Amino acid sequence: MGSIIVHGGAGVFADADVEAAKAGAARAADAGYAVLARGGSALAAVEAAVRVLEDDPVFNAGYGAVLNERGDIETDACVMESSAADRAGRVGAVAAVPFFRHPVTLARLVMEEGRHAMIVGEGATLFAAERGLTPSSREEMIAPHRAKQHAGDTVGACAIDDRGHVAAATSTGGTSGKRVGRVGDAPLVGCGTYAEFGAGAASATGHGESIMRVVLAKDAIDQLRAGRAVGEVARGTIDALVRRTDGEAGVILVDASGAIAHYASTPRMPWAHVVAGVRAVGIENA
Numbered sequence: 001m002g003s004i005i006v007h008g009g010a011g012v013f014a015d016a017d018v019e020a021a022k023a024g025a026a027r028a029a030d031a032g033y034a035v036l037a038r039g040g041s042a043l044a045a046v047e048a049a050v051r052v053l054e055d056d057p058v059f060n061a062g063y064g065a066v067l068n069e070r071g072d073i074e075t076d077a078c079v080m081e082s083s084a085a086d087r088a089g090r091v092g093a094v095a096a097v098p099f100f101r102h103p104v105t106l107a108r109l110v111m112e113e114g115r116h117a118m119i120v121g122e123g124a125t126l127f128a129a130e131r132g133l134t135p136s137s138r139e140e141m142i143a144p145h146r147a148k149q150h151a152g153d154t155v156g157a158c159a160i161d162d163r164g165h166v167a168a169a170t171s172t173g174g175t176s177g178k179r180v181g182r183v184g185d186a187p188l189v190g191c192g193t194y195a196e197f198g199a200g201a202a203s204a205t206g207h208g209e210s211i212m213r214v215v216l217a218k219d220a221i222d223q224l225r226a227g228r229a230v231g232e233v234a235r236g237t238i239d240a241l242v243r244r245t246d247g248e249a250g251v252i253l254v255d256a257s258g259a260i261a262h263y264a265s266t267p268r269m270p271w272a273h274v275v276a277g278v279r280a281v282g283i284e285n286a
């Protein structure tokens with residue numbers, strides 16, 4: 001049947017947003033698991049889950065993404081899948097893309113085309129138009145509360161399907177008040193997102209500039225491939241990031257047996273998972 005785990009970003013969720021964040025994470029995990037339960041791929045499951053999170057204004061991705069220093073939205077997203085036939089995997093990413101409600105789908109289209117691994121800015125907008133994706137207007141993308149406040153966190157999902165294929169997806173508005181053109185860890189393969197058949201899948205969240213320096217998602221998958229327990233790897237990679245940088249972060253993992261883990265050094269990170277048909281949801285950091 002497979003397993004799926006999702007996160008709604010490592011950070012500081014206001015008390016008032018806790019229930020909405022948990023409910024949103026649960027809805028996303030259910031949407032992803034529904035794909036797995038009907039025999040769908042891990043890739044389709046993580047895309048479905050992340051689309052639900054992108055639609056939810058409580059999270060910093062798609063609709064509800066935070067604003068940059070000019071008051072605009074520039075989103076980053078990545079998908080990666082790896083199968084028995086293609087262990088090195090396939091990857092697609094977009095970065096600094098304005099005004100698309102579902103950047104994760106754009107990333108998947110980049111992957112499916114197979115010509116490039118990442119397309120940014122205006123090029124991503126042109127590619128989206130070519131694929132028939134219509135941009136949203138500024139008004140449709142900026143959630144009312146974002147116009148007033150800068151907060152919120154990235155979203156991501158990791159899944160394994162019943163053939164053992166693994167996939168990860170991460171989508172974000174980035175850091176609030178960021179420079180125009182700033183790209184975070186989320187769309188960078190191996191930093192915010194990674195998947196390898198026989199090892200597992202990882203999606204990271206938190207201070208992108210720190211996550212890049214430790215190449216967090218790839219490091220986690222290397223440790224899973226070496227046989228370490230998934231819970232230890234989640235905690236170990238985040239503890240190492242905190243030791244080696246001045247950043248904070250969180251990660252979700254699924255391993256090749258379908259076991260999952262989540263861990264964050266921040267006060268809160270909403271998560272939800274469905275393993276063997278049983279769903280759990282929470283927002284605390286471990």
Ligand code: ASP
Pocket residue numbers: 009010011152153154172173174175183184185186204205206207208209
């Ligand atoms: N990692 C994201 C970035 O730096 C932000 C986050 O996870 O909250 O763009």
